[in-house]
Amino acid sequence: MEPFENVKSIVTPLDKVNVDTDQIIPKQFLKLVQKSGFGKFLFFNWRYDENENMKSDFILNDPKYDGSKILVAGDNFGCGSSREHAVWALDDYGFSVIISSSFADIFFSNCFKNGILPISLESQIVEKLLQETSPIEIDLENQIIKTSSEDISFEINSHKKKILLEGLDDIAQTFQFEDKISEFEEKSTVPSVL
Amino acid sequence: MGKTLFEKIWESHIVVTKQNEPDLIYIDRHLVHEVTSPQAFDGLRMNNRKVRRPDLTIATMDHNVPTSDRSLPILDQTSAVQIKTLETNCKDFGIKLFDINSPNQGIVHVIGPQLGITLPGSTIVCGDSHTSTHGAFGALALGIGTSEVEHVLASQTLWLEKPKTFEVRVEGKRSNPHAVTAKDIILSIIKNIGTAGGTGTVIEYRGEGINDLSMDERMTICNMSIEGGARAGLIAPDQKTFDYLQDREYTPKNYESLVDSWKDTLKTDSDATFDKQFILDINDIAPQVSWGTNPGMTCDVDEPIPSPDEYSNGDANQKKGAEKALEYMDLKSGTMIEDIKIDRVFIGSCTNARLEDLIEASKIIQGQKVASSVNAMVVPGSQMVKRQAEEMGLDKIFIDANFEWREAGCSMCLGMNPDILSPGERCASTSNRNFEGRQGNGGRTHLVSPVMAAAAAINGHFVDVRKLDLN
Numbered sequence: 001m002e003p004f005e006n007v008k009s010i011v012t013p014l015d016k017v018n019v020d021t022d023q024i025i026p027k028q029f030l031k032l033v034q035k036s037g038f039g040k041f042l043f044f045n046w047r048y049d050e051n052e053n054m055k056s057d058f059i060l061n062d063p064k065y066d067g068s069k070i071l072v073a074g075d076n077f078g079c080g081s082s083r084e085h086a087v088w089a090l091d092d093y094g095f096s097v098i099i100s101s102s103f104a105d106i107f108f109s110n111c112f113k114n115g116i117l118p119i120s121l122e123s124q125i126v127e128k129l130l131q132e133t134s135p136i137e138i139d140l141e142n143q144i145i146k147t148s149s150e151d152i153s154f155e156i157n158s159h160k161k162k163i164l165l166e167g168l169d170d171i172a173q174t175f176q177f178e179d180k181i182s183e184f185e186e187k188s189t190v191p192s193v194l
Numbered sequence: 195m196g197k198t199l200f201e202k203i204w205e206s207h208i209v210v211t212k213q214n215e216p217d218l219i220y221i222d223r224h225l226v227h228e229v230t231s232p233q234a235f236d237g238l239r240m241n242n243r244k245v246r247r248p249d250l251t252i253a254t255m256d257h258n259v260p261t262s263d264r265s266l267p268i269l270d271q272t273s274a275v276q277i278k279t280l281e282t283n284c285k286d287f288g289i290k291l292f293d294i295n296s297p298n299q300g301i302v303h304v305i306g307p308q309l310g311i312t313l314p315g316s317t318i319v320c321g322d323s324h325t326s327t328h329g330a331f332g333a334l335a336l337g338i339g340t341s342e343v344e345h346v347l348a349s350q351t352l353w354l355e356k357p358k359t360f361e362v363r364v365e366g367k368r369s370n371p372h373a374v375t376a377k378d379i380i381l382s383i384i385k386n387i388g389t390a391g392g393t394g395t396v397i398e399y400r401g402e403g404i405n406d407l408s409m410d411e412r413m414t415i416c417n418m419s420i421e422g423g424a425r426a427g428l429i430a431p432d433q434k435t436f437d438y439l440q441d442r443e444y445t446p447k448n449y450e451s452l453v454d455s456w457k458d459t460l461k462t463d464s465d466a467t468f469d470k471q472f473i474l475d476i477n478d479i480a481p482q483v484s485w486g487t488n489p490g491m492t493c494d495v496d497e498p499i500p501s502p503d504e505y506s507n508g509d510a511n512q513k514k515g516a517e518k519a520l521e522y523m524d525l526k527s528g529t530m531i532e533d534i535k536i537d538r539v540f541i542g543s544c545t546n547a548r549l550e551d552l553i554e555a556s557k558i559i560q561g562q563k564v565a566s567s568v569n570a571m572v573v574p575g576s577q578m579v580k581r582q583a584e585e586m587g588l589d590k591i592f593i594d595a596n597f598e599w600r601e602a603g604c605s606m607c608l609g610m611n612p613d614i615l616s617p618g619e620r621c622a623s624t625s626n627r628n629f630e631g632r633q634g635n636g637g638r639t640h641l642v643s644p645v646m647a648a649a650a651a652i653n654g655h656f657v658d659v660r661k662l663d664l665n
Contacts, residue, residue, distance in 0.1 A: 016514075016518075017511045017512060017515050018389060018390075018515060020488070020627075020629045022608075022627070022630070022632050023629065023630060023631075026631060026635070027608050027609055027610045027632075030257075031229070031272040031273055031610065033232035033233070033236075033275065033276055034233065035236075045630065045631045045635055050636075074511050075390065076389060076390040076393070079389060079390065079423065079488075080323065080420075080627060080629060081322075081608075082321060082322055082323040082339055083229075083230065084321075084339035084340040085340075102390060102393060104390070104423060105357075105393060105394060105425050106323060106337055106338065109338075109342070110339035110340075110341065113339065113341035114341070123511075157214075158214060158215075159216060170341070170345055170353065171243070171344065171348045171349060174218065174345065174348075174349045174353070175349065177210050180209050180210050180218070181209055181220070181246075181350065184209045184220050185350075188220065188222075189455070190222040190313065190315075190316050191446040191448065192249035192250060193249060193250060193251075193252055193444055194248075194249050194290055
């Protein structure tokens with residue numbers, strides 16, 4: 001995983017609550033067996049009509065937001081299915097920061113495995129950011145969002161912050177505890193399946 | 195101070211713990227399916243890693259599989275590739291696979307318990323949010339993403355932050371348990387706590403209303419924990435749990451001694467406290483029908499659809515959400531639920547496609563015909579459920595009523611296979627999610643119990659099954 005770098009960009013305001021992962025990446029695209037190339041299918045049913053023409057009233061199709069790396073959305077973002085394809089699609093499209101007043105647990109966890117920073121803020125601040133038209137800067141090291149008018153601090157668990165900043169490979173980290181895992185297995189009373 | 199059941203399971207699975215960091219938790223059972231695993235196996239290959247414990251891992255194919263004639267080739271090439279990929283991965287990494295022709299094939303959350311793979315007090319993961327189903331057996335069962343699937347394959351562990359505890363106490367007795375079902379209990383809970391009400395928590399369902407439920411019903415409750423936002427849902431095991439798992443194909447040989455140890459330990463201590471609590475009284479609850487585009491947008495069958503104002507309780511964003519939902523569903527506030535006409539009926543999914551679900555639905559339709567305007571199908575949750583139902587003659591009841599009787603799989607719950615709604619079609623569905631386009635682009639889903647779905651199939655619109663003679 002690449003280390004997370006500070007981001008400066010305009011925000012794409014997706015003013016909806018309960019955006020579920022079925023909307024972020026519809027089921028027909030889950031049949032692919034690789035991790036790449038999902039960006040073009042992001043929010044597919046909101047982005048395209050039945051003839052696969054772009055819908056002009058959907059925010060991602062407004063050229064004003066081309067190149068935006070920060071998505072701001074309403075409460076309970078990423079709810080529903082555990083599909084990590086949702087995060088792969090956001091990442092491949094170009095988003096590296098998602099801001100919301102709350103995230104669903106599995107989606108939240110999936111973000112960190114792919115170098116995406118989900119930031120949880122109070123609803124009033126999210127409302128304000130939905131209106132922000134100037135570029136904003138995300139400084140993960142210092143946990144600050146710099147807007148044209150103010151600095152907003154955000155919380156992040158120190159372990160998760162480290163994972164993003166160092167781009168750590170989770171599994172390699174875990175293998176350092178190989179002896180502990182073996183020790184646990186020796187004591188475990190849960191039988192094998194087979 | 196005493197401990198909750200969840201805390202006991204958690205603590206007994208800690209491999210590494212450090213202050214202010216996630217715990218490394220050991221995983222006893224890993225269930226794998228074709229959709230969320232190919233990239234995980236690729237990751238192992240790229241790094242020359244093995245599956246650490248193939249003997250704790252099983253796989254099946256459920257999301258993509260056609261539910262029509264299994265002797266025919268799969269027409270959708272991308273589905274066929276994904277199914278083939280799982281076969282290759284299981285072969286290469288030595289994992290037991292219940293493939294499309296196996297008598298044990300089925301929805302992963304239906305087969306785990308049926309085969310005795312799901313065990314009380316164990317930790318279970320699967321790359322699927324409805325893994326919470328297995329919590330009905332007093333297991334800590336978590337849905338995970340593909341990166342975590344890879345992590346478990348490689349290390350049999352996961353780094354997890356300890357969730358908070360949430361007691362959902364279900365009190366009272368249903369006066370008509372054939373009409374008011376486990377599905378109505380869980381939809382009522384979600385309607386009350388909201389779709390994010392359980393975020394960051396593990397729910398333990400407790401109380402008389404839970405003790406009274408069968409194992410099939412408890413699975414329906416735990417299955418939809420994720421629809422309330424919870425990380426997992428669980429129910430303390432009791433004699434019904436132990437009896438259910440007795441003599442299954444993969445029930446451990448030392449089962450009796452395991453049961454003895456579980457009886458002593460797998461319960462919440464009387465002096466334990468929870469971080470959060472919700473109480474539902476089920477004495478007077480009604481059958482539930484969802485009207486919107488998330489499972490919290492649900493009302494009683496004898497109620498009108500609420501206005502966005504009534505639904506949102508003053509929250510402007512929720513109000514906007516409800517307006518959008520009504521527009522998508524092509525419904526108006528004030529319309530009585532029983533006046534909503536339907537085009538399709540789907541009885542299936544990991545929520546409601548077990549044997550008891552099919553038995554209850556069959557009682558509603560026996561000797562009747564599906565309304566001429568309705569297309570109805572039954573997709574048993576597993577090949578084993580299908581065989582058991584056929585031994586009881588349920589298939590004939592459904593077929594005689596003009597239901598389609600299909601092979602096992604996830605089917606129209608998420609429409610990855612050919613079973614989908616056309617744009618604008620309205621479906622009474624026993625599944626778990628009424629999200630926009632979930633069952634097919636432009637399709638409109640109403641979540642209901644199997645008996646409500648069966649009654650809607652016969653009448654062409656929703657009916658209050660409490661009015662029917664169900665004894």
